[in-house]
Amino acid sequence: MRENLIKKYIDTFNHNDEELYSQCISNADAETWMMQNVPVFTCNQPLFEEVYYFRWWVFRKHLKATPEGTIITEFLPPVRWSGPYNSINCAVGHHLSEARWLKCGRELIHEYVDFWFKGSGNQYAYSSWIIDAIKNYAILWSDAEYGVQLLPHLVTFYQEIETHHLTRYGLFWSNDDRDAMECSISGSGLRPTLNSYMYANALGIAYFAEQAGDSSLAKDYRNKASLLKQNIIKYLWDSEEEFFKVIPLEDKDAQIATFDFK
Numbered sequence: 614m615r616e617n618l619i620k621k622y623i624d625t626f627n628h629n630d631e632e633l634y635s636q637c638i639s640n641a642d643a644e645t646w647m648m649q650n651v652p653v654f655t656c657n658q659p660l661f662e663e664v665y666y667f668r669w670w671v672f673r674k675h676l677k678a679t680p681e682g683t684i685i686t687e688f689l690p691p692v693r694w695s696g697p698y699n700s701i702n703c704a705v706g707h708h709l710s711e712a713r714w715l716k717c718g719r720e721l722i723h724e725y726v727d728f729w730f731k732g733s734g735n736q737y738a739y740s741s742w743i744i745d746a747i748k749n750y751a752i753l754w755s756d757a758e759y760g761v762q763l764l765p766h767l768v769t770f771y772q773e774i775e776t777h778h779l780t781r782y783g784l785f786w787s788n789d790d791r792d793a794m795e796c797s798i799s800g801s802g803l804r805p806t807l808n809s810y811m812y813a814n815a816l817g818i819a820y821f822a823e824q825a826g827d828s829s830l831a832k833d834y835r836n837k838a839s840l841l842k843q844n845i846i847k848y849l850w851d852s853e854e855e856f857f858k859v860i861p862l863e864d865k866d867a868q869i870a871t872f873d874f875k
Contacts, residue, residue, distance in 0.1 A: 618653070618655065618662075619644065619647055619648055619651070619653075619666060620644055622662070622663055622666040622667070622670070623643050623644045623647060623666070623670060626640075626643075626666075626667060626670045627640045627641075627643065633689070633690075634674070634689035634690060635674075636674065636675070636676060636677045636678070636686070636689070637673070637676040637677060637678050637683065638673045638674070638676055643670055643673060646673050647666070647669055647670065647673065649716060649717075650715045650716040650717050651666075651669045651715065651716075652714055652715075654666075668711075672685075672711060672712075674689060675687070675689065675708075676721070677698060677699070679697075679698040679728070681697075681698075681724075681727075681728050681732040681733060682724030682725070682727060682728055682732075683721055683724045683725065684698060684700055684724070684725050684728050684734075685705075685708040685712065685721075685725055686698075686699050686700065686701075687701045687703070687704045688701070696733070696734060696735045696738060697733045697734065697735075700728070700734050700735075701738065701739065702729060702734065702735060702736050702737075702738050702739050702741050702743070703738070703739030703740070703741060703793040704793075705725075705729065705736075705741050705743050705746070706741050706742040706743060706745065706746045706810075708725065708746075709722055709725070709726070709743070709746035709747065709749075709750055710746050710749065712725070712750075713749065713750040713753050713754065714753075718750070718754065719754055719756065722747075722750050723759060726743075726747060726763070729743065730763060730766040730767075730770070731766070736770060737770075737773065737774070738791075739791055739792070739793050740787055740791060740792045740793065740806060740807045740810055741810060742809075742810040742813045742814060743770075743814070744767050744770070744771070744813070744814040744817035744818060745810070745813035745814055745816070745817045747759075747760055747763070747767075747817060748760060748816070748817035748820050748821070751820075751821075757820075757821065757824040758824075760817075760820070760821040760824065761821050761824050761825045763821070764818070764821050764822065764825055764827075764830075767814075767817070767818050767821065768818060768830070770814075771811070771814055771815065771818060771834075774811065777865070778807065778865060779865075780803065780862070780865055780866075781866075781868075782803065782844065782848065782869065783840060783841070783844040784803045784808050784841070784844050784845070784848060784849070784860075785803070785804075785807045785808050785811055786801070786802065786803060786804075786807075786862055786864065786865040787801065787802075787804050787806070787807040788801045789801050789804065789859075792804055792806045792807055794806070799858070799859040800859060800861050801861070801862065801863070802859045802860050802861040802862035803848060803849060803859065803860040803862055803869075804849075804859050805845065805849050805857035805858070805859070808841060808844075808845050808849065809845065811841060812838050812841045812842055812845065815834045815835070815837040815838035815841065816834070816835070816838045818830070818834040819831045819832075819834040819835045819838065822834060845857070848860060848872055851874045853874075854874075858874050860872060
């Protein structure tokens with residue numbers, strides 16, 4: 614039954630696809646890979662099933678073998694704004710959150726995360742919640758030791774963003790394009806996006822510090838997360854419209870005349 618269920622969808626997807634770009638796993642090999650790695654999902658709504666298996670069918674298209682291990686690409690064709698091997702870090706949180714459910718998830722995530730923190734990947738190109746995603750993987754797989762080994766890299770990552778983006782207001786500044794918001798109407802400034810990512814990343818460091826037995830480091834990053842949460846709510850929450858908004862700011866060192874959304 615499992616084989617027939619997955620094959621039914623894959624045959625349809627392959628039939629309707631013009632395979633212009635093939636990386637690690639071609640359409641011809643999609644069925645074998647999905648049978649070996651993808652959790653089975655069934656329900657009484659065929660559309661939900663189809664969407665579920667389509668997402669995994671598309672996901673494996675983005676697995677790419679490199680000299681530094683397997684990575685997950687955001688785009689299939691090369692794009693000029695990418696890094697080594699057509700890598701881009703802005704979707705890494707999504708990639709890890711999905712990859713952790715695969716049977717091959719442990720090996721894939723280790724190689725992909727190592728590419729960002731130990732290899733040639735540029736983890737600073739765009740905002741990301743990569744540490745939070747690693748924590749969620751570690752909890753699911755009971756693999757906290759991997760995060761403990763990465764802890765110096767994770768701290769360096771956080772400190773680097775603090776150095777270049779933390780403002781006098783206790784919130785992080787970001788360019789909306791670097792938040793992967795494509796120069797949105799909200800503009801650059803104190804944005805809910807990067808700040809919420811860094812809140813989650815701080816808690817991720819605290820979690821791995823606790824696993825490592827470093828209570829001082831854990832306390833430090835839990836305090837960072839707590840203060841950041843307070844400032845996000847204090848400055849970025851519009852109680853009138855009940856929505857988190859951006860406080861425009863030209864650059865990290867500029868001053869804000871008034872915290873007013875109007």
